[in-house]
Amino acid sequence: QLFLQMVLGRSFNTGSILMFLSEVSLGAVALGLAFAIISLLWLGFTFNDTILEMTLTLAVSYIAFYTVQDALKYSGILTVTALGMFYAAFAKTTFKGDNRRSLHDFWEIVAYIANTIIFILSGVIIADGVLRHNVHFERHGTSWGFLLLLYFYVQMARAAVVGALYLLLRYFGYGLDFKEAIIIVWSGLRGAVSLSLALSVKRASDTAQPFLKPEVGTMVVCVLHWWHRVSDPDIEWFYHTIFVARTWYGQPVSNKGVQASYWAMLDEGRITQATANILMRSVDEAMDLVSSRPLCDWNSLQSNVYFPSYYRFLSASMLPQSFITYFTVQRLESGCYICAAFLRAHRIARRQLQDFLGDSEIAKIVIDESNAGGEEARKFLEEVRCTFPQLLCVLKTRQVTYAVLTHLSENVQNLWKTGLLEEKEMAHLDDAWQTDLKKLKRSPQLVKMPRVSDLLGAHPLVSMLPAAVRAPLLSNTKENVKGHGAALYMEGLRATGIWIVSIGAVKWRSQRLSSRHSLHPIFSHGSTLGLYEVLTGKSCLCDMITDSLVRCFFIEAEKIDQLRQSDPSVEAFLWQESAAVIAKLLIPRVFERMTMQETRLLVSTGSAMNLYTKGEDIILEHNYIGILLEGTLKAENQNNIVPPGVLLPSSMDLELLGLQSSEMNHMDSCSAANSYQVEAQAARVIIFEVGRLFTEANGQRNQPGGSFSAEALQLSMEESTGEEQVIITVDSTNKLPLGDSSSGVTRGS
Incomplete structure (x- = not known):
């Protein structure tokens, strides 16, 4: 604007230059904020109206630009930029759910159309001004030389600015x-912005004034348009051939998987928009350094994850817990979310990487780098858990509330569609x-820490027991x-x-x-450990080491024996509960x-537990597998x-279970045969259908359209190292689901 006014004949001194820049910049920003506030107040009177939101944002943007640019002679670009920044900062809860996605897609289309129109318009102006009047080439050779020299000076000036900063x-x-x-x-003058500025020069040159001739605007547009055609292939060659080294294939696959997981968590409400921006930027920076460094996306996140040392003294003070929670949640919740x-994203990416590359050396190295990068994140969550255990409870409550509201919306949509x-x-x-969702985002609720009796009573093992045997146990x-x-x-x-x-x-x-076939050898909260060893009297199958601060309850083996003898259905339920843990130990890949x-529900409703007597044959069909729990x-x-x-x-494809045929000879926990015969004592075997097993493992369960499950509404929550779950159950007369009696097994004698 300043240089254009100088070319058009307006004179400036030092004071007038400072005054002009202040008016153009600060005035444009102030007007942009004014338009944003007015439009935001207007949007407050509308609700869930996508068409009106699209129309209003489009109209406000163009009205603000032309009012400031043409009528007031300020910077319309700064006005629209201030308008957009205000929307991003204060209008997050105004555009909700699918409306926000629709608005985003609408503006992507508008931007694409506007960008295309700019290039088409520049081509039309060149054709009209140059091809119709050849005098531009015949009589203004010196002008073309000056324009090329000007372009060279602009590039040098850009290089000087970048070098200085x-x-x-x-x-x-x-x-x-x-x-x-x-x-x-190199790419400074590429893009629609430079062509837009060239078109503004062309527009100014068409008016009658002595300093800027009409042909100058045409030549400026022509030079910039020609430079786009020249620099487009050059910039690709610069980027891919000279400046970007060959990348190692494993890291890009992992980074793409992590980024996709972040987008999914944003849609699910697990993370906020601000947190998603930080996480996405860390992946972008890691992708830039993929050729020279190992996985390093955590390095970009460390500055956002900070636990002040004085918080430990705050937790030990005599202040009320609600007061402490109120002031610590705002400061630590971003780090906990990150x-x-x-x-969670790296755990999903490790699983996808192994599925994609198999047990290759590249996959192993990248997985080890991913595990190493998560240690600092685990330490931060562990420190928060030890100092402010109520904080994680608050954050998980917010996520659960968001997930419940989203689930309700999906079911309402299904009811309408049906x-x-x-x-x-x-x-x-x-x-x-x-x-309700808007209230949750604007004023999240604080929660109280659960009592010990509530924690124990909410555990699936205890809650499913009959009241007569549950009370003495508690x-x-x-x-x-x-x-x-x-x-x-x-x-x-x-x-x-x-x-x-x-x-x-x-x-x-x-x-x-x-255990080397397990990418995530973790038992999260809600697990019952050691039950199989107590039921069978065997020694412990593996080491069980806490991976975080753990609140747990110990029940002596004598109490479990009393439970077994109290009711046959209780004993069957205990065997099912132990089978859920054994399945994760023996077939971790699945x-x-x-x-x-989910494993517990699959064992109780999607499998069959059978008892076989001595001498009986067990013949498994080709699409069934079994787990031997008792007997020989x-x-x-x-x-x-x-x-x-x-x-x-014998016909089972071992790769489905994450095994290879060469490994079968070295594993005493896995057997393949046409039939099995029960030896000295009765045998207890649980049977799974392979098709349903992998359907459950891949998360492809059929959801009933438009209705809630009568048994439970399950919501997965991310914890420091495992899956946290909140189960909202509905009382049922069948307290002990004992599974389906049918199975893909043939008995023989």
């Missing part, structure tokens, strides 16, 4: 290296949940708090009782079992994809099969 750009903010600086200098999202609700009823219910159980790295069980030692995990995560490792509650079996050309062990039909 290089150190600041390198060590502050995003971080700029030398290769990126060259790209910025760490939890980072751990014809059970009219459109007006659907709109009314949708408005109700949108209002009265004789004490709470324990275990720090990180505490041993609950050691492999080979005898278990004296079971551990019920209420909060936290426990990691397992074993020399006998194939069952680690499911949360503990004999197979042809094999040693006696002792529990626990995986029983496979």
Whole structure:
């Protein structure tokens, strides 16, 4: 604007230059904020109206630009920029749900159309001004030379500016290296912005004034348009051939998977928009450094994850807990969201990477780098858990509330699609949940820490027991708090009782079992550990080490024996509960994809537990697998099969279970045969259908259209190292689901 006014003949001194720049910049920003506030107040009177929101944002943007640019002669670009920044900062809850996505898609289309029109218009002006009047080439050769020289000076000026600010750009903010600086200098005059400025010069040259001739505007547009045609292939060659080294294939795959997980968590409401921006930027920076460094996206997040040391003294003070929680949630919740999202995204990416590359050396190295990067995130969450245990409870409550509201919206939409609700009823219910969602985002609720009795009573093992046997169990159980790295069980030692995990995560490792096939050897809260060893009297199958601060309960083995003898249905339920843990230990590649509650539901409703007498034959069909829990079996050309062990039909594809045929000879926990015969005593075997097993593992369960499940509404929540779940159950007369009696097994004698 300043230089254009000088070319048009207006004179300036130092004071007038400063005054002009202040008016153009500050005045444009102030007007942009004014337009934003007025439009935001207008939007406050509308609700869930996508068409009106699109129309209003489009009209306000163009009215603001032309009012400031043409009428007031200020900077219209700064006005629209201030308008957009105000929307991003203060209008997050104004555009809700699908409306926000629709608005985003609408503006993408508008931007694409506007960008296309600019290039088409520049071509039309060149054709009209140059091809119709050849005098531009014949009589103005000197002008063309000056324009090319001007372009050279502009490039040099851009290089000088980038060079002068290089150190600041390198060590502050995003971080700029030398290769990126060259790209910025070379591509400075590319894009729709430069052509828009050239078109403004053309428009000014068409008016009658002595300083800017009409042909100058045409030549400026022509030079910039020609430079786009020349620099487009050059910039691709610069980027891919000279400045970007060959990348290692494993890291880009992992980074893309992490980024996709962040988008999914944003849609699910697990993270906020601000947190998503930070996480996305960390992945972008890691992608830029993929050729020279290992996975380093956590390095970009460390500055956003900080636990002040004085918070420990605050937690030990005599101030009310509600007061402490109120002032710590705002400061620590962003770090908790970042760490939890980072751990979850990398766990999903590791699983996808192994599925994509298999057990290759590249996959192993990238997975190890991913695990190493998550240690700092785990330490931060562990520190928060130890100092402010109520904080994580607050954050998880917010996520659960958001997930419940989203689930309600999906079910309302399904009811409308199936014809059970009219459109007006659907709109009314949708408005109700949108209002609740807005209240949740603007004023999140604080929650109280659960009592010990509530934690124990909410555990799936205890809550499913009949009241007659549950009450004595609750009265004789004490709470324990275990720090990180505490041993609950050691492999080979005898278990004296079971551990019920209420909060936290426990990691397992074993020399006998194939733990190397597990990408995430974690038992999260809601797990029942040691139950199988107590039921069978065997020594511990693996080491159980706490991977975070764990609140758990210990029940002695004598109490479990009393439960078994109280009711046959209780004993069957205990065997099912133990089978959920054994399945995760023996077939980790499949069952680690499911949360503990999903595994428990699959065992209770999607499998069959059968007892076989001595001498009876067990013949598994080709699409069924079994897990031997009790007894001894004999197979042809094999040693006696002792529990626990995986029983496979001889035609089973071992790669589905994450095994290879060469590994079968070295594993005593997995057997494949046409039939199995029960030896000295009765055998207890649980049978799974392979098709349903992998459907559950891949999260492809069929959801009933437009209705809630009568048994439970399950919501997965991210914890420091495991899957946290909140189960909202509905009372049912069947307290102990004992599964389906049908199975793909043939009995013989």
